[in-house]
Amino acid sequence: MWSIETDQTFPLSSVKPFDGLRAYRERCLAETKKALTAATRRRERSPITGSPLLPYGTLEGLDYLRCPDTGSIFLAELPSSAEWARLLSAVSRYRQSRETFHAEIAQTRHENVHHPKLEWIRSTLRMQQLERPAVLEVVTPPSDVTKLLTASGVFRDVMTVNEMDLVMQGPPAAHERYGAAMLFESLDRVDDPAALLQAVVDRLVPNGLIFITSLVCSGFDVAVLGLRNMYLYPPDRTNCFSLHGLERLLAAVGLMLLEVSTPGVLDLEIVDTHLRHDPTVVVSAFERQLMTADAETREAFQTFLQQHRMSSFSRMVGRKRA
Amino acid sequence: MKCLIFGYGYMGKIRYQALRNQPEVRFVNVVDPYVDPSTAELNGILIPANAEIPWEEFDAVLVCTPNNVTAELCVEGLNCCGRVFCEKPPGRSWEDFCRIAEAAERRPGHTLVFGFNHRLHPSVQAAKALIGEGGLGDVLYVKGTYGKSGGLRYRESWRSQPSVAGGGILLDQGIHMLDLFQLFLGRLTAVDAVLARSFWDCGLEDNAFVLLRSERGVPAFLHSSATLWKHTFRLEIGCRNGYLTASGLLSQTGSYGREQLIIGKRQFEDESLALGNPREEIIHFDRDESWDKEIQEFIAAIKEGRPAKHGTLEEARHVMELVRDIYAVSERSLSGRSL
Secondary structure, eight states: OEEEEEOOOOOGGGTSOHHHHHHHHHHHHHHHHHHTTSOOEEOOBOTTTOOBOEEEEEETTEEEEEOTTTOOEEESEEOOHHHHHHHHHHHHHHHHSTTSHHHHTHHHHIIIIIHHHHHHHHHHHHHTTOOSOEEEEEESSSOSSHHHHHHHSOOSEEEEEEHHHHHHHOSOOTTOOEEEEEEESHHHHSSOHHHHHHHHHHTEEEEEEEEEEEEOTTSHHHHHHGGGOTTOOTTTTSEEOOHHHHHHHHHHTTEEEEEEEOOOSOHHHHHHHHHHHOTTOOOOHHHHHHHTSOHHHHHHHHHHHHHTTOSSEEEEEEEEOO | OEEEEEOOSHHHHHHHHHHHTOTTOOEEEEEOTTSOTTOGGGTTTEEOTTSOOOGGGOSEEEEOSOHHHHHHHHHHHHHHTSEEEEESSSSSSHHHHHHHHHHHHTSTTOEEEEEOGGGGSHHHHHHHHHSBTTTTBSEEEEEEEEEOOOOTTTTTSGGGOHHHHSSOHIIIIIHHHHHHHHHHHOSEEEEEEEEEOOSSOSSSOSEEEEEEEETTOOEEEEEEESOOSSOEEEEEEEETTEEEEEEOOOOSSOTTOOOEEEEEEOOTTOTTSOTTOOOEEEEEEOOOOHHHHHHHHHHHHHHHTSOOSSSOHHHHHHHHHHHHHHHHHHHHHHHHHHO
16 A cells, blocks of 8 residues: 655645635535425434444534544435435536636646646556556536546546436446546545445446545544534535545445555645634644744645645545455 | 475565465475474474475475575476575576576476565556656666665674675675666666675675666666665666656565655746756555565466566576676776776
C-alpha cells in the first residue's frame, strides 16, 4: 500500500471560497430539510460495522450520529431513497447553475481539483499497468469531469451513471464490466454508501481499480471544528467517514487497498478562516498557536498531515480481488 | 511442492517465510551446518549437514549460503533437481557464475532464478512505470547510492573474508544497484572505477565509486559503501520531462528509512513558477511484497514450465560481467595512476 504527498498549493478561495460557500450551504440545508418533511427513517446502525450508532451532535437542527468503532459520522434521518435521489439531483443542478460560486471559479477548480485527479488516475493506471480501461464514472449528473475524462484519452470508454440509480438497479447486466471506476465524494452523499460501493464493485472486472475521494472526519480541520465546520453539511456530506472507517468499508466489499492518502493542502487554512469569520469558534491553545505561527511552521504542519494521513481530503485506490 | 533451502541465515529465513506464504509449497526442509539442530523452530525440518540429500523428494532448491559455496550448490541443485533459486550474488566471481551457467546449459528444461529482489520493490516498480512512455520520457542519467555501516561484527562476518565473499561491498550490495541500473538503462559498460579500502581493513573494498555508460550513451554513477554510517538507499533518475528519486527501503529492520519515490516534473516552460524548484509529489510505500513476488514467480515458472520473468540467467550474466569489468577497470586505473 502507498500514500501520496504533494507540494502543490492553492488557496481555499480558488476551490471552495468561504463566502461563496455560505449561500450554497444554506440552500443545501434548506433542500435537505424540505426532503426530510416527507416520511423519514432513522439510521440505527453503522454502515461500516453494523454497531448501533451513538449521538454525535446537531448541525442546524439536523442530528448526526457516530459509529463507535471508527468515529465516522452520519446524518441521522433520511427520507426514502427516491426522495434522496431527487434531493441530490436538485442540489447538483443548483451547483451547476450560474447562481453558485462553482461557476465563478470553474477554471481554478479545473486546474487545482479536476486536472490533478485525472493525473492521479493516469499515474496509478500506469503503475498498475492497466491500459485504457473502460471507466465507470459514478456521480449525481451532470458531472464536472466527464468531458475531461473523455478528452484525456486515458480511457477506452467513459460510462457516466447516476449513483442513486446504480444502487436501485440491482445486479449488473453481463455487459456492464469496467476496468476502473471513480467515485468522487459519492460515498459522502448517498443514503446507503455500503450498497453503492458493492454495486460498483459488482461492475468491476477482477483486478479492476476503484478511485475514491472523500472528506474524512479524522482529518485535521474536521477534527478540530467538528459540526461547526462550514464545509460539513447535508446532502453533500451526509456521511463523513473517518479514514479508518473508509478503509474498513472498502475492505468489507473485497477490495485490496493499494493507496490510502490524504494529500489535502487546506486543513490549516480552513480552520484559520473559520476563526477569522466566527470569533465564537473555540479552539485549544495549541491550535490557536498553530494558526498564528509563521508560514513555514504552518506549511510543515500541513506536510506532516499529508505524510501521516491526517488531512481531511482523502483519496483511495482499491483493487477488486481476482 | 517440497522445497529445500541451503543456508538458514538472514536470507534463508526470509526465503523460508516467503515459501511458507505460497499455498503450493507443502513442505520446506533446511540444510545448514551452522544451525543448532535443537533449534525449536526447525524441529523436523533441518536435515543434518552430514546426511545425504534425498534429492528425489524435492521439487525445488534455494541456495542462500555464503558466496564460497553458492556455485557448488547451484550446480548440484541443477544436476540433481533442475529447479534452483540462487540468492545474489551468483557466486564469488565471474568464474563461479560461469560454472552455474554451464550447469544450466547441461540441464534442458531447468528453472534457474536469481534473487535480485530490489527490482520488485514498490518504489522501483513505480519508477519503471513512470519513465519513458509513462510520462517522464527517456532517461538522461542515473545515479545511485547504496550503503551500510557495517556494524560491530562486520570484520568477523564471512562477508569480510576475501576467500569466502569473493568481493567487497560492490559484490555484496552494490550489485543490487547495478542490477537496477540495467533495469532502467539496459546493458552497461564500466567506464571508470575507484575502489577503496577505506576503513574496515579486511582486504576487500568498502567503497566503490563507479562510472558507467549504457549502449545508448546514457551515463550512470554508483557509490556503493560499507562506511555509510547512516544506512542509505537512493536512486536518482533524470528524465527528459522530469525526475524520480527513490529512497529508503522497506526492510525488516527499517534502517534504510521509509521507502518513497519523489516525482518531479520539468517546469521551465512555465516561467511564472519558480525555476529550478518544480512541484513534487512523493509516494510513500508501506508494503514490500518483493520477497513474496520473487518466490511466487519462481514457483509459477516451475509450475508452468516456462522461464521466469525476472532474475533470469541473462540478467545475472549481465550484472556479473559488469562486476567483473568494474574490478578490472579499477585495477587498470590504479596501475595507471601508480605509473
